[in-house]
Amino acid sequence: MKNKHNISNTNEMKPFSFEKIGNKNHFITPNDYFEYLPQLIINKKLNNKYLIKQKISYIYRVFAPSFGALLIIALVFFLKDNSTKTAYTNEELSTIIIEDRYIEFDEDLVYEVYSEMDYSSPPLSNENEEIIDYLINENVNINLILEEL
Amino acid sequence: MKENEDIELLKLFRAENSKNYAFDLIVKKYQKRIYWHIRRMVISHEDADDVTQNTFLKAWKGLENFNENAKLYTWLYKIATNESITFLNKKRKFLFLSVHDVEKQLYSHLESDSFFTGDEIQLKLQKAILSLPEKQRLIFNMKYYDELKYEEISEILSTSVGALKASYHHAVKKIEYFLKND
Numbered sequence: 001m002k003n004k005h006n007i008s009n010t011n012e013m014k015p016f017s018f019e020k021i022g023n024k025n026h027f028i029t030p031n032d033y034f035e036y037l038p039q040l041i042i043n044k045k046l047n048n049k050y051l052i053k054q055k056i057s058y059i060y061r062v063f064a065p066s067f068g069a070l071l072i073i074a075l076v077f078f079l080k081d082n083s084t085k086t087a088y089t090n091e092e093l094s095t096i097i098i099e100d101r102y103i104e105f106d107e108d109l110v111y112e113v114y115s116e117m118d119y120s121s122p123p124l125s126n127e128n129e130e131i132i133d134y135l136i137n138e139n140v141n142i143n144l145i146l147e148e149l
Numbered sequence: 150m151k152e153n154e155d156i157e158l159l160k161l162f163r164a165e166n167s168k169n170y171a172f173d174l175i176v177k178k179y180q181k182r183i184y185w186h187i188r189r190m191v192i193s194h195e196d197a198d199d200v201t202q203n204t205f206l207k208a209w210k211g212l213e214n215f216n217e218n219a220k221l222y223t224w225l226y227k228i229a230t231n232e233s234i235t236f237l238n239k240k241r242k243f244l245f246l247s248v249h250d251v252e253k254q255l256y257s258h259l260e261s262d263s264f265f266t267g268d269e270i271q272l273k274l275q276k277a278i279l280s281l282p283e284k285q286r287l288i289f290n291m292k293y294y295d296e297l298k299y300e301e302i303s304e305i306l307s308t309s310v311g312a313l314k315a316s317y318h319h320a321v322k323k324i325e326y327f328l329k330n331d
């Protein structure tokens with residue numbers, strides 16, 4: 001039987017030589033191959049699982065200590081770096097200056113602070129009356145100050 | 150009946166405590182068909198053994214999400230076909246061979262293979278089959294040796310039935326010509 005593409009049906013198409021040869025399988029396998037193949041596959045599967053577990057444990061064993069060591073080194077550097085940048089309170093700064101301890105100022109930082117200061121309106125007035133008013137408000141004995149002077 | 154069996158096997162496989170048992174049953178049920186399909190493509194037993202094992206290992210991974218509406222054996226055939234083609238391509242790349250040279254190598258292996266019992270005519274037929282392009286060889290083997298229906302081959306190779314019939318027809322003609330003239 002032919003179809004519109006002029007291709008005949010498979011069974012009719014089998015030529016004489018094919019029928020003579022037949023489709024018998026002439027490949028063979030080692031003895032009992034199909035008996036042990038399922039077990040081989042399952043073993044391979046289980047071994048794969050075991051290998052994956054081993055890989056994970058290897059990663060933990062090798063990389064975890066390295067990561068820990070790196071973390072400690074990073075922490076040490078971070079703390080050391082921060083210790084030099086500690087912000088002092090005014091009182092601490094005064095103590096340091098009075099005790100004449102070595103203190104290193106970042107010149108750029110000092111320049112930056114001064115450059116940002118507003119000099120147009122001085123924070124304190126030089127008017128004597130204002131100072132006296134301030135001291136009276138704060139209940140400071142002016143006479144004692146004058147005696148000290 | 151066969152498909153119902155497969156559904157039962159899949160249910161067993163999805164239950165954690167019977168997974169290995171179910172997989173063992175699946176392998177036992179399909180191992181011969183899958184092995185012979187692969188063997189006809191890669192020719193040597195050692196290679197077929199490797200590819201068969203890989204096929205079932207891949208199937209194990211995919212079985213969890215396997216759609217029960219699909220046929221298990223066509224799905225296994227599909228994996229086996231892909232694995233065989235991947236294996237042959239790797240072999241080509243590894244040995245720096247052309248497609249034609251690989252087929253020559255497979256044939257020379259067949260001539261000295263102790264696991265091939267065919268006579269001279271059988272050997273000639275195998276040589277003729279090896280001279281076919283890869284896809285035609287697959288179609289010919291599945292139709293001629295495995296006696297699969299065109300609809301099943303169509304599902305496995307994702308090719309229309311019409312194209313498969315045409316391909317098989319050409320393969321048969323080429324083999325006939327080869328056998329007459331070689």
